[in-house]
Amino acid sequence: MSRIITRRRFLIGATMTASALGLSGCDAIVESDRTKSVLKIAEGFSMKTQRFLLGDDALAREFTEADLSPVFRANGTSMPDNPQYLDWMNRQFSTWKLEVGGLVDKPMQLSLAELKALPARTQITRHDCVEGWSAIGKWTGVPLGALLKAVGLKPEARYIVFHCADEYEKTLDGSGWYYESIDLVDAFHPQTILAHTMNGRDLEIAHGAPLRLRVERQLGYKQAKYLTRIEAVADLGRLYGGGGGFWEDRGYEWYAGI
Amino acid sequence: MATIDAGAATGRIVIYRHSLLVRLSHWVNVFCMTVLLFSGLQIFNAHPALYWGQYGADNDPSFISMEAVEDGDKAKGLTRVGSLTFDTTGFLGLSEVDGEASARGFPDWLTIPSYQDLATGRRWHFFFAWLFVINGFIYLAYGLFSRHLRRDILPAGSELAPAHIGHEIVNHARLRFPKGAEARHYNTLQKLTYAAVIFLLLPLMILTGLTMSPGFNAVAPWLLDVFGGRQSARTIHFLTAFSLTAFVVVHVAMVILSGVFNNLRSMITGYYAIEQEDRQ
Numbered sequence: 001m002s003r004i005i006t007r008r009r010f011l012i013g014a015t016m017t018a019s020a021l022g023l024s025g026c027d028a029i030v031e032s033d034r035t036k037s038v039l040k041i042a043e044g045f046s047m048k049t050q051r052f053l054l055g056d057d058a059l060a061r062e063f064t065e066a067d068l069s070p071v072f073r074a075n076g077t078s079m080p081d082n083p084q085y086l087d088w089m090n091r092q093f094s095t096w097k098l099e100v101g102g103l104v105d106k107p108m109q110l111s112l113a114e115l116k117a118l119p120a121r122t123q124i125t126r127h128d129c130v131e132g133w134s135a136i137g138k139w140t141g142v143p144l145g146a147l148l149k150a151v152g153l154k155p156e157a158r159y160i161v162f163h164c165a166d167e168y169e170k171t172l173d174g175s176g177w178y179y180e181s182i183d184l185v186d187a188f189h190p191q192t193i194l195a196h197t198m199n200g201r202d203l204e205i206a207h208g209a210p211l212r213l214r215v216e217r218q219l220g221y222k223q224a225k226y227l228t229r230i231e232a233v234a235d236l237g238r239l240y241g242g243g244g245g246f247w248e249d250r251g252y253e254w255y256a257g258i
Numbered sequence: 259m260a261t262i263d264a265g266a267a268t269g270r271i272v273i274y275r276h277s278l279l280v281r282l283s284h285w286v287n288v289f290c291m292t293v294l295l296f297s298g299l300q301i302f303n304a305h306p307a308l309y310w311g312q313y314g315a316d317n318d319p320s321f322i323s324m325e326a327v328e329d330g331d332k333a334k335g336l337t338r339v340g341s342l343t344f345d346t347t348g349f350l351g352l353s354e355v356d357g358e359a360s361a362r363g364f365p366d367w368l369t370i371p372s373y374q375d376l377a378t379g380r381r382w383h384f385f386f387a388w389l390f391v392i393n394g395f396i397y398l399a400y401g402l403f404s405r406h407l408r409r410d411i412l413p414a415g416s417e418l419a420p421a422h423i424g425h426e427i428v429n430h431a432r433l434r435f436p437k438g439a440e441a442r443h444y445n446t447l448q449k450l451t452y453a454a455v456i457f458l459l460l461p462l463m464i465l466t467g468l469t470m471s472p473g474f475n476a477v478a479p480w481l482l483d484v485f486g487g488r489q490s491a492r493t494i495h496f497l498t499a500f501s502l503t504a505f506v507v508v509h510v511a512m513v514i515l516s517g518v519f520n521n522l523r524s525m526i527t528g529y530y531a532i533e534q535e536d537r538q
Contacts, residue, residue, distance in 0.1 A: 026370065026371065026372065027371045027372055027373070030370065030371040030375075030378055030382075031371075036381070038385070039381040039382060039385045040381070041385065042381065042384040042385035042387075042388050043381075043384070045388055046384060046388075046473075050471075050473040050474060050477065053474075053477040054473065054476055054477050058476040058477060059476060060472060060475060060476050061475055061476070061479050061482055063312065067312055067313070069313045069315065069317075069318070070317065070318070071315075071316075071317035071318075072315075073315040073316055073317065126312060126313060126472070126488060128470075128472050128488065129305070129315075130304070130376065130380070131304040131305040131376065132301065132302070132304055132305035132492060133305050133307075133309075133314055133315035133316070133489075134312070134313045134314060134315065134488050134489055135313050135315050136312060136313045216472070216476075217472050217473045217475075217476045218472055218473065219472060247377070250377065251375075251377030251378060251381075252376075252377045252380070253380070253381075256472075257471060257472060257473025257474070258384060258470075258471040258472075258473055258474065
């Protein structure tokens with residue numbers, strides 16, 4: 001999501017250019033913590049309403065081959081630059097493994113070959129960036145629910161966290177690594193898959209090779225790329241910024257169904 | 259409408275025109291629509307291009323777009339509508355932020371917050387969208403229950419006669435506003451305009467807004483078929499917002515031209531003065 005400018009980045013930029021931060025009256029209201037906490041009510045309201053109307057298993061629209069975007073825009077990181085990832089990449093991800101752990105009974109490590117050997121689901125769905133654009137792609141991957149059943153979630157597990165191999169914002173404290181999280185309703189949704197194949201080919205680097213999440217009833221920033229580790233947790237507060245995702249830590253909604 | 263007789267001698271009577279609920283919902287609506295427009299433009303600025311169909315991104319043909327382009331050692335703001343390109347430097351595509359030319363769709367004085375911040379724009383937009391929808395439902399429920407919609411908004415059959423409408427258009431164009439008994443209710447042009455806003459434009463805003471939500475698409479996939487796709491819905495959302503803005507401009511102009519004090523008072527206190535017919 002290279003073109004999203006967070007408030008934090010804006011502030012950093014503004015300070016760096018030494019421009020006077022003369023916030024207008026309106027912006028002062030916008031910046032107030034009380035305003036922010038009041039506005040947050042809307043997110044819970046939207047999520048509860050949509051979940052109430054959706055039930056757990058309503059499906060996202062699936063399209064046909066004829067509807068595929070001619071060019072599927074890649075967004076966010078298009079080439080992770082950390083040495084570990086480059087090493088995996090140079091070995092065609094043969095040494096890469098997906099770790100599944102946290103609050104599970106039988107933690108697992110799966111190679112890409114093992115993942116590709118598992119029963120897969122293929123779906124042609126629309127990817128909606130929070131910025132406003134959409135692209136339609138064909139995804140093939142392992143239903144997350146099946147994998148979670150295989151490892152066995154402990155009863156206290158409430159969220160599934162996706163750790164990624166791209167450090168999207170370089171920070172000294174390591175808070176800039178991309179990550180995402182969903183709750184169990186979305187984790188066990190039939191269209192929630194770990195995609196290793198896009199449009200009939202191995203997932204490209206720009207689209208998150210070797211594995212990315214597809215959670216089709218939410219916006220693009222939930223579709224974490226470059227997955228390395230899946231962790232079942234009881235709460236999200238202790239991870240990174242506590243918001244449950246890279247963009248969530250930067251002000252975006254955790255529930256990205258709207 | 260209750261009448262307070264101010265005396266025939268003055269040639270002027272005061273009527274109770276707007277109920278408390280209509281007045282309240284009107285001003286809540288003003289506030290919501292203002293925030294929705296400016297936060298909506300903030301959201302638009304994150305990707306200032308509009309498409310038609312199910313999908314649409316940088317490599318797909320857009321039919322409205324705003325962008326900043328290099329022009330020698332200077333930059334220009336260009337707005338493209340179909341095959342037409344307009345130089346909109348300083349307003350659309352490129353405008354000044356703190357004295358520096360910045361690439362942005364709409365300028366900072368039209369967005370909430372003024373600086374580029376999609377996350378905050380979305381928070382404001384969705385909070386006030388909820389408020390707007392709740393307010394709208396209360397108004398509609400009241401309007402049906404109290405017969406306000408039937409009595410004040412929906413035109414009667416006789417009012418829709420072409421001759422009658424033609425007559426009103428001529429009077430409107432001459433800025434001759436109704437007096438006496440005719441001023442007790444909205445004229446046909448007003449009724450038609452308000453009905454279009456209440457029953458067409460505002461529901462269209464809500465439905466196209468919902469059609470952009472991937473979650474709501476799973477709830478009501480048929481909306482995608484109605485509007486021809488998420489990107490079409492986004493485009494219609496933008497064009498409808500533009501239409502509503504145009505309505506507000508005309509509405510405010512008419513409020514000013516037909517007696518700003520009297521009109522404002524009626525929407526604040528409920529009381530509206532009408533001139534008696536000329537008795538010449």
